[in-house]
Amino acid sequence: MSKPAAFDIPYTRFLDPEGRAIVPVPAFAQDASALIPDYRAMVLTRTYDAKAIALQRTGRLGTYASCLGQEAVSVGFGSVMQPGDVLLPTYREPGAQLLHGVTLVEMFLCWGGDERGHDFAGPREDFPVCIPVATQAPHATGVALAFKLRGEARAVVCCFGDGATSKGDIYEALNLAGVWQLPVLFMITNNQWAISVPREAQTATATLAQKAFAAGIPAEQVDGNDLIAMRHAAGQALEKARAGGGPHVIEALTYRLGDHTTADDATRYRDDESVSRHWKEEPIARLRRYLADAGVWSKGDEEALIAACAKEVDAAAETYLATPPEPPEAMFDHLYATLPPSLAKQRAALIEEAAALIAEAKGNG
């Protein structure tokens, strides 16, 4: 019997849950202090996340999807993205968005229900958070095709989760990226839950990474709670993509420590014990221990960082809260490049109605 094809899935972890290096770390991590910016980004991400939940709970933000426990994934690949690369995020990658130049104010505006939060001043080509699961994957191949057609040494990072791998969009995009050798990193964040459906109920495959093989793309698994492993794997994949080496799939193994969103109650479908167990593997404490053991991070550094992050996030939240909404007619103003005459009538009617209501409210006040 012949064997027409065989596949391997490497798994990468440098730091164990206690923050000890179990194998020699890659060159970029040999000076532990070089990891401090990533550590700061992870703490800033978690601070932002907690603030967003607090704002939602007090009625000052819309429904919010927390990334608690997944900070090493998006900071890991975000820290090796270059300015020319393009990010197509889901709703749990604020770490990468921040590192790629999206501001905290823009992210608060986005979850606060203001489209201006998607008009990033920094990364003008990055896509906004994609809400319909997996639909961003074909866009990623389109952006990557643009890079390839122009002969640009740029790469695309396409984010999606474990649930998304069940959707056809992902296979269609992987398949195209494989057959046309497009510069895309498909970044699967396997946080074990698609709202209430656990990873094992999603697919019979042993890994999610292996789905890449059906499209002719190399794939690997990474400990997604190990910042060093994430940065190492994503860095190599992006360098390869920029150099014309084609697409790559990374499955980052992590755990969604929070609810799906602020509208969810995860206690309906999972017990506290399993969540507590995963808290022991969370990424921030792990990297902090590594930095402390290496002698580059002190208790004082930690306290100063927490205070600095709180100050930065609070200031951004204040700016967001102080930003008045757009006028009602803004809903018309970006629908088409030029407003069609038929819509001009509806726009005028809205302005009139809004003015009357505002005048009435002032009269009553």
Add this chain to the structure above:
Amino acid sequence: MAEVTLVEAVNMALAKAMADDAEVLVFGEDVGLDGGVFRSTDGLLARFGAARVMDTPLAEGLIAGVAVGLAAQGFKPVAEIQFMGFIYPALDQIVSHASRMRNRTRGRLTCPMVMRAPFGGGIRAPEHHSESTEAMFAHIPGLRVVIPSSPSHAYGLLLASIRDPDPVIFLEPKRIYRAVREEVADDGRALPLDSCFTLREGGDVTLVTWGAMTMETLAAAETLADEGIGAEVIDVATLKPLDMDQILTSVQKTGRCVIVHEAALSGGWGAEIAARLAEEGLLSLLAPVQRVTGYDTVMPLLRLEQWYMPSEGRIVAAARRALEYA
């Protein structure tokens, strides 16, 4: 000037757009060497090369999503869906992303794409090859839905659609792909979008239609003329956004309106036009608006399809009904 068919005019417009603008890309299923199953992309691969004329894997949702990605990067993708009956996997991308990207990002990322698809019945094709579901797209804010009715309109409207900075669903009436030849100058001149075309003037009744049904409607107008009835024929051409002003102006003159489309009656785009006539033109109307459409049934297979599609006779009868009201 060459006499060309509608499908040849599509081909001419694609070639002209590609020659004029290096950002225009054509892709879809079998559009390369095969030149498209209807030959609308014939010769483009040889002329413009494989980097601009691309056969994609067989996945309509992907084709639409790739177009969204390319468009966000500044390309002008012209994607072909082989038949409208296969466009539904692409609907998610069109509705969820193509139509919204400009608004969602406040103009930062835009979607200047065209999605072409042959549509409509009457070519004795298998199931799913005879769809007329243009109203589904016309319902979606942010889209343009454009339907040519002749070779010259196909050329001018497709050029306009490709040059338009927003997404356009360009539906080609395949029953009349080769029905008539018309002189079309390959001069790169576009026709206006968002505007109806008056194909025939008349003072007694307004016949409103689009696509292949312009043939039956113009024939009905001719028959009515023999009876001394002046029928004005309006080709809507851009269904969304709808140029209601031209239709209202005509109905103010005639007082009577017959709307003709191949798609099913309920929730068809004729329903929107009739509602707008009721809202904005009621006092001009001398008779109830008549609709001549497909039935609220599944489009039958080829043995029965001629019973489904509006005929000249049904249009003439509807016009006469409208004229019965004094």
